[in-house]
Amino acid sequence: MTLESYVNSYLHPIGKGFFAEITLNRPKALNALSSEMFQELQKLLFSFKEREDIYFLFVHSSSTRSFGSGGDVKMVGQELFKNKESKAIEEFFKLEYKTDYLFQTYNKPIVAWGDGLLMGGGLGIFNGVSHRVVTPNTLLAMPEVAIGFFPDVGAGYFLNKKFQELGRFLGVTGARFGADDALDLDLADYKIEGMKKDEVFSKLLGETWDIGEKAVGEKLSGLLSQYALNRHENDKKYGQLLKCEDEIKVKLQSNDWKEVCENLLFWKNPGNAWIEESLAYFRKGSPLSWALSFRYLKEASTKSVKDVLLDDLNFAFQFCRGEDFREGVRALLLDKDQNPNWAFKAIDKIKEADLDPYFENIINRELMDDYFSSEDLLDQNHRHQAFQSKGSPQV
Template structure:
């Protein structure tokens, strides 16, 4: 029985070692749940954590290549249905599955960020939520003509986690805050502007790039191997330059800066909701925030401010605390119910507006529910 279960789990994420001409192998991870747009489950992140730890220590693994199965997504996020089930079955917590998932997922993301060997992440198609966590952690992040990135947690009563508290704070001006509050999607050109991608490569070259990685004369020096990856990818970046789509974020940067100026969270949130813009992308972003969870809006702004300047480790420790607090409260379950379970798209949020959220409730979400942070040993 155990064997059959393990086989089912292994199918969700595939691991392959492709021998290179120079000896060391390229470790390939394929997120392999095409029907759910490669959404991450607890089993998947557990398996990835074990394999990545193994590959990190092995001298015969030169680099890691991560991609998604199918043509639609690298990864559309975490398996929200499973998180919902955990939240409603254990109200007030501990929500065992969900809390274990967050801890293991953040460990994977942190390990990828700190991986000394090159990690190439092929961000084709949808890259959202948990997929953004894996993508942002790569040392060479590829965007394609079909890449669509977003952190749309505002729509389900959550917040941009998976390291978002760290990398959103490092985007130009206030673009990270704007994207977090509005869940606005952005493309390859935007990712390059935001410092979230190293290269734009047309998706038609994916197989060719993977094959080319096995032809690299890998060095025993990690820094040399990072250079080899950049040199290899430069060829494909040059070939693909003409196919780069037109972005939205840079063109809207001045407007975003005006909307997000100031230290008053409520004023910023209200500015975005009330935005009178001629830019359709801004209009859509504004509407998403207006219909999203008022509690999430407040928590997003608070979390980003609290995490500004923190180390990556401290940011993940802050995220596992906030995620635990949220999953034990009803707002997230209601957001998922409305969007994905009943699909009525009419969530009964706890508060009518961001201004109606009590400051005491916000503070409660940042109070640790345990004696020791689950990620204390990162």
């Protein structure tokens, strides 16, 4: 498969204008998003942005298995082992978070059809759009703690939007959840049967859209609502989070990261298979990532999406300096022995002083703020200047 075909686009004529279809097309990798894919997405978003004859965008996958399984962290891990000061890693995270910011702040309505896996970097893109469709087949997660990383791609913003303790539970444990949970936490807007996609698409083609930007968004909302399933209809396993809300809030109500992590670590709930499954994911993760992720999500709760994404950039580079991210990628994605040797074997061995360095700023924040807002596709002026005078991350 050629690089160009990983992200495809097509302008569909409708009346006097068009709607733009963007297809993620890397099915063998479950649409793991690469630097090149982020570049192509940015090019398309910028090219459509100022065109008044493009009314809205429709983003989906060529496969029902996965809208986006995450960022291409396998590539990042390979780079970490090859070159401790890899510019490819710097470029990857800058491209990923800038792409997330573009989706979050885009000036046209965007429909995202999130069928199949919707995890990590895929969820970062999906949560930036105006009209978010999930299906009964959608499986969502922010599973980064399993590889010694943290819930990034703006999760500090979107996991904190509603029922904050529940969002933090998802971020710290890496729990898998479904369409109804996504609706409950304002991580999706509509649940529609996956088999209805072609019908919805045909309906979009048959409508009149030369009606003004605000009216287009409202009309899309009305059209998608016509296809939306009643809550919990036709699902064998419907939303779990709100059913467990009181229990989860008790476990996560403390401001002390160590207390919260210990609450989760020793929580037993044999009567709830979903909680037990979620805690099993949690226990396989990095203890350092547990602690850092909870503190990070807690501190992000009042921040703007741009500030969160800038924090993500800084935090990602800090993780590249540490041991657990590289070790997690090795154990789960490269060697696949499923036996990571974490820097800390137990949460009680971690001290506040072990966390504090991760929160120190090492990026040139003013320059990166400008880069996120610019239309500098290849980052000609900023690419090698993400960091303060100390230089690139020593990973």
